[in-house]
Amino acid sequence: MYLKGIFCEVLARQAYYAAALSPHVVDVELVNKGLHDTPEVLRADLQRRLNAIERDRYDAVLLGYGLCSNSIVGLVCPHTRMVVPRAHDCITLYLGSKERYADEFRATPGTYWYTADYIERSRDDDGRVALGAAGEKDMSVVYQEYVEKYGRDNADYLMEVMGAWRAHYSRAAYIEAEEMPLPDYVAQVQEQAARRGWVFEKLAGSIIILRDLIEGRWDDERFLIVSPRRTLVPTYDARIIREADSPEG
Template sequence: MHAQSNAPQARFELKVFACEVLRDELMFIAANVPHHLDIDFLPQGYHQEPRQGRLELQSRIDCVGEGYDYILVGYGLCGCLLEGLVARQIPLVIPRAHDCLTLFLGSKERYLRMFEDNPGTYYFTRGWLRAIDQGLADRTGTDLSMCDLPQQGAPVGLEIDRRHLEGLDEEQRRYLEEELRRWMQIYTRGVLIEFDQFVCVGLRERVRQLCESRGWKFECVKGDLGLLQRWLSGSWTEQEFLIVPPGHKVVADFEGNVIKAVPQ
């Protein structure tokens, strides 16, 4: 199996696939990365269609030609979007993240602390709002304030608790899954993740109004680009990143590592 290591010194050729919501942050970091980055962004909507997203992501990975040292995959488990993803001839490098929110918050540990302290929280970033706005305009031409927000959190809850589904019959399993989804849909708090590197006039007030219109408490937290910085720069520790060797696939890991690689 390919060994995971700290900060390689060579200049790598890296193919990057990432969610559109990460565009601003990744382009900011990429300007100061020593490696050559070829970045493709995928639509935000795959968060709601993880199986379709996995098929699209696998198709793109399969089409990557020779000449790249690694393929970087900018997604968390995101409703099992990563589960079953296969490395062909080129190793994959994936952050150990429950979903994309982990990438904005800097670590899976910080994400879990915030999730456990306030499970009924909906998170906003500039990229998340832009992707939602575009999706609504493409479909209906309506304003975000008039629509339900895309779901967050339920896939994460299911990933964390899927171990409890083992040994249940189909009816029990379906009931527990529905209860988990229902619980995670009860939002009471909206949080804007802000970065000192980006100033967007009116963003805080817009999110505040979105929260007030839904009866949510509004707060801001500082984002952390450290995890994304280490991902693009090649500072890959085993604690933070999974390197998937050729011929291996990604599966969920319930021992605290989020994801692991197993032979295909």
């Protein structure tokens, strides 16, 4: 098969690695992770990329995204089927299954997630080096503003007084894929965890979802196949997403 993959850049290493091993021809396209901050902007960018795909060039378009604050809801590929992982966000893609992510969340909901890819791709933006939802990012923005205004030591003190970090989070989890060695940022994450009074934990991850996405193993339990000119919507249950009619028909 000839496949087009559109991936968030925080999955760059995994996407290229899986594409290199895939029996199919895969064109990989990366999207700036900063677009996650504004879901409607990310959705518009992804739709623009889908509209730009040539007719009859690919057998399928692969989306390397989870639901991601509904950023992928409403997307339509005009003439090629889309294949999308059943995931709330990219943490599922790092851990290897939505079930494992659910188990981790139930056990320790106050977790700040770190991966080598996300840390590397955060060096030139606002300094946020952890994965997570909008609320987590907002807290990081506050911290960065304090650093810029008052210096790092004073920023740490202010956040300590506010209790903003400890009120919501208790664990820093560093996910490391077992299938592929990556640069080690454990010491950096341990330092951040110690500064904020969090427990540090290193978790074994898996790129099996991305491998199977790129290698064409699309079982219905883990992937949704969306027909051309149709869209996807959230299900608010374990399936996460389903196919639906597009408003444009």
